[in-house]
Amino acid sequence: MSENSFGAADPLMDKDPWALPATHGIQNLQSSVLEDNNWSSYNSNDILASNFAAMNIDRRQENGSELYHDQSAASSDPLANPESLDAENQEEVDLKEDSVWSEELVSSFNPLGYHNTEDKTIIRVKEIPEKEGLVFKHINYLISHNLRFPPEFYQNDKPAGSETKIIRRYSDFAWLLEVLWRKYPYRLIPELPPKKLLASSTDSIFLQKRRRSLQRFLYQLSKHPILSKENLVIMFLTVPNDFSNWKKFANIELTDEFESIKINLPKRFKMNFDQVLRGLNDQDPDFEEQTQVPEQTVNNDSIVNNITQIWNENPVDHTKLDFMENLQTVNLSLSTFADIWSKLCILVERMEKRELALYQDHQRFSYYLGQFTSNSGNLYGIENMVISEAQPEESQNMSIINTILKQVMKYFTTTKQLKDDELTTLSSDTLENFRKLQDYLASLHFLIERLGNFKNASEKQIHVLLNRIMKTNERLFQIKIKSDIRGSEVDKLVKLLTESVEELNNLLSYIILVKSTFLTEFRLFQKTKYLVSETFQDWFLEKVKYGELQQDSLQRVFNDLQDMPLK
Incomplete structure (x- = not known):
């Protein structure tokens, strides 16, 4: 029997005998957002843990250790x-x-799509067919968008209405998510899709869902009134194609x-x-014992x-x-x-x-x-076998x-x-x-x-x-x-x-x-x-x-x- 998001069996979601007999099972029809319908495995990703170790980032919201x-x-x-x-x-x-200030923040937020918003934001994420890498091949994504940022974020002047096109890897998305976790742990931060599906990441259906999920990730960031103005988010969306090299030399601020x-x-x-x-300093008057409980103690x-x-x-x-x-x-x-x-x-x-x-x-x-x-x-139509005036x-x-x-x-x-x-x-x-x-x-x-x-x-x-x-x-x-x-x-x-x-x-x-x-x-x-x-x-x-x-x-x-x- 099928299980719901929290492990309970759900007879209504058993495999439908009338469903299309495609080459993939029902699990491939599920949303790419909640893989396996489970919060605990939501967008789990090995690369996040390794990058945290490399960046020495303290995810205090998870480990609950030092809170100073x-x-x-x-x-x-x-x-x-x-x-x-x-x-x-x-x-x-x-x-x-x-x-x-909070009222202005809330009033500026509109999560709806293109035809129901005034900003008319367009963000597209496309998979580049040619894979890169000598030993371990990776997929690059072409990101095109019409978001407008201050001029200092562009190397050249951007004509009004023009699109910005950049190339990013999945690891670049993972890096951005880590930064947002560090700087904005108590904001509505979108989640990334998993990097791999089981042992393989080459399944075409999975890769298609991952691409769409990355696109929604950027849309949700662009909608957020705080995260959309974060400099590192803007740099992610504007820095030319060699983003990995930029990360090595950029002075990245990771403070809360x-x-x-x-x-x-x-x-x-x-x-x-x-x-x-009172009275502990030499210039203070001598302390006189009081048998009653001080009023300040009660206040404390x-x-x-x-x-x-x-x-x-x-x-x-x-x-x-x-x-x-x-x-x-x-x-x-x-x-x-x-x-x-x-x-x-x-x-x-x-x-x-x-x-x-x-x-x-x-x-x-x-x-x-x-x-x-x-x-x-x-x-x-064989006329010689049937002879009739109405032929x-x-x-x-x-x-x-x-x-x-x-x-x-x-x-x-x-x-x-x-x-x-x-x-x-x-x-x-x-x-x-x-x-x-x-x-x-x-x-x-x-x-x-x-x-x-x-x-x-x-x-x-x-x-x-x-x-x-x-x-x-x-x-x-x-x-x-x-x-x-x-x-x-x-x-x-x-x-x-x-x-x-x-x-x-x-x-x-x-x-x-x-x-x-x-x-x-x-x-x-x-x-x-x-x-x-x-x-x-x-x-x-x-x-x-x-x-x-x-x-x-x-x-x-x-x-x-x-x-x-x-x-």
Whole structure:
């Protein structure tokens, strides 16, 4: 029995006994996006792992190891007094500005095709027949597009409306994907098709699907409002043919997109240690023991609780702790939706293949009908065996029948050609529209996967930092009780406390940025529902178009058949 995307048997998807008996099985009719209908094997690729090792790129979203970030995210002095009301209001202004920026980003995104967009983007990826390489042959792809970039990205002036043509290898696509993973780990990054199918990469059907998937990869990049403006993406689409040589000598920036972004950490996450630090310096007044719990300690306990709940906080309303619950709901729905859509893609191909089998019988019928008309004269036209006054009329009627039967032959030949044309459009346009949405579903799935990996690793690091901060704070409090202890140990503890709080603030700032970015990307994804509208509109537009042509052909042959003699 067939298995769905997640291993469950699906009796409805068993091999159809009426499917076209082609030389390849049903698995070859599946979309090239979700090979084997499995998230885990989606576009898996050996070259990615090897290139990561060569480039020393840390895929922290997957391995969850060290999460320290060198970005200069603004973190206020952890030892300073709580900020004034004006500073808090300034934070709100910053959040509003970020919200406005996100609105512009979302409004500029349009995932639809050429006829439903204003930019009229055209990207074509064609396979160059001649393979290169001395020992290991590889395929080159000719990429042509009409995207426009600033003049500094071109060696020569580009006339308006002209196309840019470049040559790239599959490994160049893989390199670009690695770079995007490194710089934009929390964006909707499109996935690449696998480099090989099982042990061989020469299967013509696989190579055709891979070429189309590479074309969709570039389309999705060109649609994204952030990734499309990334310099390395632009260079990939503009550098002349020797791209491998360019990569060797180019000064490639691989820093995280958040490295230069500064945010004001909300007050609810800022811990204050004035109470424990007061009096540790010589110029500070002597510490007097207090039997009551300092008010600041109570405040820090509340802040620690806020910090531990940072992943549950809703990015829109931090008073609601439903972010992870909502994310889990989305992820479960995404898995179900992707599985259903994958089956729809398979069934569209299967239905059309079945229709093709029917129309191949039209062609066979036309052939044998031609054989019938060629041999009918031997049976009905031997005049010396039948002598009748009506013989001339009988011969004429047989001629009329054969003439009209030739129109029937033409009808069946025409309908077969129309179906071939319709299936060509289906393969190049309609099914590609189905797979566009499938690509976005896969992008969201792997984005959520990277987000989940980062969440798990960051929560562990938050736990480690909070423990270190609390223990250091407790140690300093004990030192204050023992007034004879001063000097280097105090300096070390103060430095450790300061650095730990700063590292925690940087991590919290990064988490806020990641969640905000994910929210923006998820809002971009919401627009992909219009791909459903476009897909079905275009599909049935073609069905109506070719249905009318088929109907016209049928009406003509029907009218001709009325002239066939009955006596």
